[in-house]
Every structure is written in C-alpha cells, then in structure tokens.
Amino acid sequence: MTEITPEFKRKILEYISERGDILEEKREAVSSISRRLEKVKDDYRLKYDIFLGGSFAKGTDIKGSDIDIFLLFPEEYDPMKILRILRREFPESTEEYSEHPYVIIKGKNFSIDIVPAYMAKSPGNLMTAVDRTPFHVEFVKNNFTSQMKDEARIMKQFMKAIGVYGAEASVQGFSGYVAELIIYHYGSFEGAIDKAATWTIPFFMDDGDGKFKGANLVIIDPVDNTRNASANVSKENLSTFILAAKLFQMRPSEAFFSSTRADCRMPGNAIVVVVPCKKCNEQTDVPNLRRVSSVLKKELESVGFNVIYTSVFMDRAGYIVIIPDAERMGEASLHIGPPVTSPNVIDFLKKWGEGTRFGPPFMLGDRVAVMRERDPVDVMGAIADTLPRVKFSNNFIPEKIIIVEGGDIAKLPENITSHFIYPSLGKWASPSYRDYVQ
Structure with missing residues (x-):
C-alpha cells in the first residue's frame, strides 16, 4: 500500500497551486468579462445565461489552468453569428473551432475561453457534447x-x-x-x-x-x-x-x-511529411493526420518496408514522422508458401515450380519458398506515390506537401525533432533521476 505523508502532499499542493496574486487576477478577469458579456446580451437582445465552468469553477484547478465561461442558450442559436458578435465585442480574442466555435482571450498568466452552448434540461437531452459541462461542474461541487x-x-x-x-x-x-x-x-x-x-x-x-x-x-x-x-x-x-x-x-x-520530458534524437533515416494547413486545428486535423499516417505505413509495408515508428504533430502545419528500417528495397523479395503438409503446396509449385531468375523454390523449415523479383523501390518514392491517393481533410493543402529527409530535418521545429517519440516516458521512469529528486 502506498504511504505518503501529509507533509509530502502539502509540498505538492504548494507547488501546483496558483500564487495568490494570479488567483486574484483570475477572479477579477472573470468578473470583468462577465460584465462585458451581460452588456453584449443587452445590446444584441440575446438570451443566454453566463456560467463559469471548468476546474476553476469546481475548485480543482492547478497552476496554469485556463478559465472556461459558457454562454448557455435556452433555444437554438446561430453559432457563427454569436462568434462574429464575440469577435467584434472582444477584439483581443481569437476564434477557435472544435465541435463548436468559440473564442479565446489570452493573457500573460492564463487564457479565458468563452464557449457558446445549449442550456440542456438533462444530460440525456444534449445538442452538443459541451452542453454536458454544467452537469459535470455541479456533480463535483455537490459530491x-x-x-x-x-x-x-x-x-x-x-x-x-x-x-x-x-x-x-x-x-x-x-x-x-x-x-x-x-x-x-x-x-x-x-x-x-x-x-x-x-x-x-x-x-x-x-x-x-x-x-x-x-x-x-x-x-x-x-x-x-x-x-x-x-x-x-x-x-x-x-x-x-x-x-x-x-x-x-x-x-x-x-x-x-514535475514535467521532465526527455529529449529525443531523430534517426538519420527518418522521413517527415509536412502538410500545410489553412488554419491548423488540433481537434479536427490530428485525427486526419493519424489516418493518413496509418495509410502510409500500410502502403510501405505492402511493398516490403518495415516501418518501426510513426507519429504525428501539429505546429502551424501537420507533421507525419516515419522511421523505416531501410531506405531502399532491393530487386529480390522472399515469398513464403504453404507447409508441405498442406494440399495448397501443389498449387504453389504450379505457379512457382519453374523458379525465378534467382533460382528454384527451396525449403524454409517446413514451408516451400521462392525468391521472387520485384522492381527496386526507395522509401521516398513509395511515399510520394501514395500521398496523391490519400484523403486529407479540407483544412489541409495537399498540393503544398513537402517530404523532408536527411540534413533538412534539422530545419524543422525543435518540438518535432526533439520530441518525435510521443507519447514517451519522461525522466520519472529513470531510477537515477528519481533517486536524485528524492
């Protein structure tokens, strides 16, 4: 059973709690923005309730947490119209899109999200997933x-x-x-x-x-x-x-x-597909990048490459990291047939019994095999051939894709080259580091 002392918890809570001045700054920001939102409601004759959500409202926030303010509409509203109003009345904000459009006001120490949503009567009567948030807040407050x-x-x-x-x-x-x-x-x-x-x-x-x-x-x-x-x-x-x-x-x-990400060093045979986007949105674009990465991996493996690792990132563009174990497939490949005890071995010999220019069939354990011919292929060419057949989301600009390798990889964002293994174990997994901190 894990035993930690009250003193240990106290130290952790001190470390993760906001400073008093920042906490007061957050409270003042909530009051100020709430007053502005009340004025917006009156000026535009809108119907919504202002609801403070997220961990700040629950009392479970940690240092660096942002603030969520929800505009709960009792009836249907035009999300884009509300977004335009918010951008007009809060010019310091930027717009973001998830399942719903919303705006973010970024400050020095924290950000505030203003999120339009529906005022659901019950968790079973939702228009969007975000409408569930007030019920989560009340659950934590009450329990x-x-x-x-x-x-x-x-x-x-x-x-x-x-x-x-x-x-x-x-x-x-x-x-x-x-x-x-x-x-x-x-x-x-x-x-x-x-x-x-x-x-x-x-x-x-x-x-x-x-x-x-x-x-x-x-x-x-x-x-x-x-x-x-x-x-x-x-x-x-x-x-x-x-x-x-x-x-x-x-x-x-x-x-x-304590967040201690271990740095990585990208291997020399790594390849990075850079996909420009019109306006990068992690929520919608990262899943698409994962699907594209999966297609590329399957296509490369279908022509004989062994892809040992892939990962995807967003950093003002989409990045697909591919690490094959070889840069080029040769002109011969191994084709393994059925065991000699299988009736299918006869069909295999009917097709391959004459052998290839590399030689006749041979036994590999209890299976018949043959070394067959193929066109030599390099991994860059295979990726370039596959990309035009892949479906990208509308936010990406596939005609401007760049495939980066070799020394050019050093020109990519440091966040990609130093942390391409994701998710990775941090320094907390190292016994020597834990002993040092202890």
Whole structure:
C-alpha cells in the first residue's frame, strides 16, 4: 500500500497551486468579462445565461489552468453569428473551432475561453457534447469535499507531469473530469495509485464489461450512464499511467510531479511529411493526420518496408514522422508458401515450380519458398506515390506537401525533432533521476 505523508502532499499542493496574486487576477478577469458579456446580451437582445465552468469553477484547478465561461442558450442559436458578435465585442480574442466555435482571450498568466452552448434540461437531452459541462461542474461541487478536491489536484498534476493529461485529439489522455472521477471512486490519490498499479487493459472501473467495445478504459459518467467518460484515453497513455502508478507505489517521489520530458534524437533515416494547413486545428486535423499516417505505413509495408515508428504533430502545419528500417528495397523479395503438409503446396509449385531468375523454390523449415523479383523501390518514392491517393481533410493543402529527409530535418521545429517519440516516458521512469529528486 502506498504511504505518503501529509507533509509530502502539502509540498505538492504548494507547488501546483496558483500564487495568490494570479488567483486574484483570475477572479477579477472573470468578473470583468462577465460584465462585458451581460452588456453584449443587452445590446444584441440575446438570451443566454453566463456560467463559469471548468476546474476553476469546481475548485480543482492547478497552476496554469485556463478559465472556461459558457454562454448557455435556452433555444437554438446561430453559432457563427454569436462568434462574429464575440469577435467584434472582444477584439483581443481569437476564434477557435472544435465541435463548436468559440473564442479565446489570452493573457500573460492564463487564457479565458468563452464557449457558446445549449442550456440542456438533462444530460440525456444534449445538442452538443459541451452542453454536458454544467452537469459535470455541479456533480463535483455537490459530491466533493475540500479534501477530495485537493486529492484531485494532486492527481491532475501527476497525470500532467507524466504526460498523459488532456483529452484533446493530439493527446488522447485523461481529461480533468476523468481525473476527478478516479478520485471520486477511490477516495484519495494514494488509494487511486494503489488500484491503478493493478489495472489490466482494457480496464472497467464500473460495471461496463460488455459495453463500450474497443475502449481501453471504461469509467461511466455518473451524470450520464450511457457515456464512457474515458473513451478517448489511448492504450499508450493508459499504459503509461499504470506504469507510473507502479513506480510511484514502489518509491513515492516528487519526480512524478514535475514535467521532465526527455529529449529525443531523430534517426538519420527518418522521413517527415509536412502538410500545410489553412488554419491548423488540433481537434479536427490530428485525427486526419493519424489516418493518413496509418495509410502510409500500410502502403510501405505492402511493398516490403518495415516501418518501426510513426507519429504525428501539429505546429502551424501537420507533421507525419516515419522511421523505416531501410531506405531502399532491393530487386529480390522472399515469398513464403504453404507447409508441405498442406494440399495448397501443389498449387504453389504450379505457379512457382519453374523458379525465378534467382533460382528454384527451396525449403524454409517446413514451408516451400521462392525468391521472387520485384522492381527496386526507395522509401521516398513509395511515399510520394501514395500521398496523391490519400484523403486529407479540407483544412489541409495537399498540393503544398513537402517530404523532408536527411540534413533538412534539422530545419524543422525543435518540438518535432526533439520530441518525435510521443507519447514517451519522461525522466520519472529513470531510477537515477528519481533517486536524485528524492
């Protein structure tokens, strides 16, 4: 059983809590923007309620958390019209798109999202996924003690530091609400760590076995029992969380609460496909990049390449990293036939019995094989041949794609070249680093 002292928790909470002056700045910003939103409502004769959401409203926020203000409309509204109004009345904002358009006001220490949504009567009566947020806020407010909120803060920082925090498409990790639900189920951070260290994949926290096929982690949303709150968690991020829980259980350390990404060095045979976009949007574009990456990998493997790693990123453009184990396939390939005990061996010999210019069929263990001819192919050419046949989302500009290799890779953004392995284990996975921090 994991044992951590009250002093250990106090130090972590001090580390992850906002400074008093920034906290006051946040409160003043919420009041100021709320007053401006009330004026917008009156000036444009709009009908909406202003609702403070997110972890700041719940009391489970950690240092660096942003603020979410929702405009809850009781009836249908024109999202683009509201967006235009918000951009006009908040010229300091920028527009963003997810399932819904919204605006962000970026400050020095934090950002504020202003998000239009529908005022749902119940979690089962939603127009968009974001309409569920007020029910999540009320659930935490009504079911969490102040101690539980602190435990949730500690869990969020643990997840953030090990690199699995964030439900957005580019991360596929644990949302803040899922972190809160884990505390709700297990009562404390150390109780959750002890349980997580024993999880298997897939793991069903609730009575979800048989439901939600294909999910890696099932945590049923208590405000909507038809929903898996952790549906977006990838197998890699769930595995990272389980491993970190095991290591923390073995030896609790502050190393698990400080973000320490280990740098990578891109191999010389790496290839990066750079896909320009009209206006990059991680929520919609990263899933498309993953699909394109999967198609490229399958196509390369179909002509004989072994692709040892792929990853995708967004950084003012889309990036697909491909690492093959060879840059060129030769003129011969191995074609393995059926075992000699199979009746299909006769058909194989009818086709290949005369052999090829490399020689006759031969035995490979109990199977008949032949070395057959193929056109030599280099990996860059194979990628270039495949890309025109791949479907990109409308936000990308496929005619301006660039394929980068060799020395040109050093010209790419440092975030791509130094962190192309994603998700990766941070320094917390190193015994020597944990000993150093301890």
